[in-house]
Amino acid sequence: MLAAGPRFDVAVPPNGYAWWYIDATSECGAYGLTIIAFVGSVFSPYYKLSGRWHPDNHCAINVALSGPRGAAWAMTERPAHRVARGRDHFSVGPSAVRWDGDRLVIDIAEISAPLPYKVRGTVRVRPEMIGTTAFRLDPAGRHRWHPVAPRAHVEVEMTHPGISWSGAGYFDSNFGDEPLEEGFDEWHWSRAHLENDVAILYDGRRRDGAPFDLALRFDGQGRWHDVIQPARAALPRTGWLIKRTTRADAGSTPRVIKTWIDAPFYARSALATRLFGEDVRAVHESLSLGRFRSLIVQSMLPYRMPRAIW
Template identity: 50%
Template sequence: MSDDGESGIAIIAFIGSVFSPYYAFARRKGAVDPLNHCAINVAVYRRGRNRWAMTERPRGAVSRTTNSFSVGPSSLSWDGTSLTIRIDEIAVPIPRRVRGTVRVVPTAITRQAFTLGEKGRHMWWPIAPCARVQVALDHPHLRWQGDGYFDMNRGDAPLEQDFSDWQWARGAMQDGAVILYEAQRRDGSRIDLAMTFDPQGRMQTFVPPRMVGLRRTGWRVDRSVRSEDGATVVKTLEDAPFYARSVISAKLLGEPVALMHESLSLDRFAMPVVQAMLPFRMPRAWT
């Protein structure tokens, strides 16, 4: 989010696009090459001017090295101190250009990763819990700086096989950042992670406060968050049949905090009617 709270951006680079209907259909026939289902998802948030782009591309449009990853005309590269993301995409459902550069400058890199699945099939690594972000977009024209975050998820099985519900939140604190990670596994067990990171990347866990229910989205997706003194939805950034991204006002460790929050219903995602809707938001380029 920008320092003035008016703008935001979320970027996800996919190898084996988790939410791809094409990837899901191909897997029904057997083993599939995840590099044949890659995408760089860009969501730009500005009052009245949101843009969403997520074009899936095949292996021939993908290139990667130790320090770089490109999918079609967009790319990510690491120079040892910062991550530079060059974006050149077309938004949907109204075709509009999303083009420019985003630079993510971590204050530190963490080393600890967390196993999420009960069978060890899913892993999460909060690579840079604290970072500064510099946004320079030409389409739409945006220039801002703000607080940011960079992480990675990896899995050896589709998310919907091992989880039914997923709630995640991250917010800037006076001295670092706080992250909450909750998920309901298919075997009935739960993940309940609550931790803070200082600007040097040092982590401390804490006992999470009670769960607070939030109002459902327009698509009736359930949202909840840990908070010591109630919580409210400041704005809903994404409202999809199985997913919501929101800004939540909460209180953690005695401190008011604005959280970037994600809710994911994997039962909803697996429904055939939802799968049939996905290509309208996630087109595929065949070359």
């Protein structure tokens, strides 16, 4: 990755993965969006069954929209002959992600599953700061995280569903040399835009049972520094009974505003919380890789994540 923007031509080894993640919330707070572009799709049952020898043969662009008039979900995996990656672009079938000088542009042309409907539109992500440092998430450095743009302005223009909005957003990337479930058993992550800074918090447990956490603040120039983790706070379990925890100022009580994605092993939510003396809204995710490893969950995945052969 360069300070000027992301690099989509990174080498992904067998068993490995790469993903680029964007989230955004509308200025009114009613709408939410996440987009994840995957190489070696970490949650793909097809990639796992293949032996994970060819990451570029298992790519997808996941789109999840929520809101009173614009809920949509799409995640179709496609093979290598439908994938093109270069320094500034990454296309998967009819959808593409490209770095356009000073902003990220995502062109979406997907079909939802299991109910088939169009998910189409364009999303533009203009960073307000650029992060230049990648961080190890495990001692051996097999899993790495790079906050590309901890704060960004996002414009959403969808034709299917027919909605348009703009708001604050976030853009990062993750890379790994082994399956995610080999490195971790669970994690809880959140990001919050403070008045001047951005707080990003990791908290979880590695596969060997060792805890891990990471707490950072980024200033307006994208410079980061470590901070002491706020106190751990429990959140209500999801509809699939996934355990959720977060970090918040001692004495405060975080509240789930809305759960955008409630899956058997994963949840993404909007929180009202208090961090570093400020009342903020945060984007939060909880991931149970122990649940993901179960055969029951693996058998459910193809219904929401189909694989195309064209």
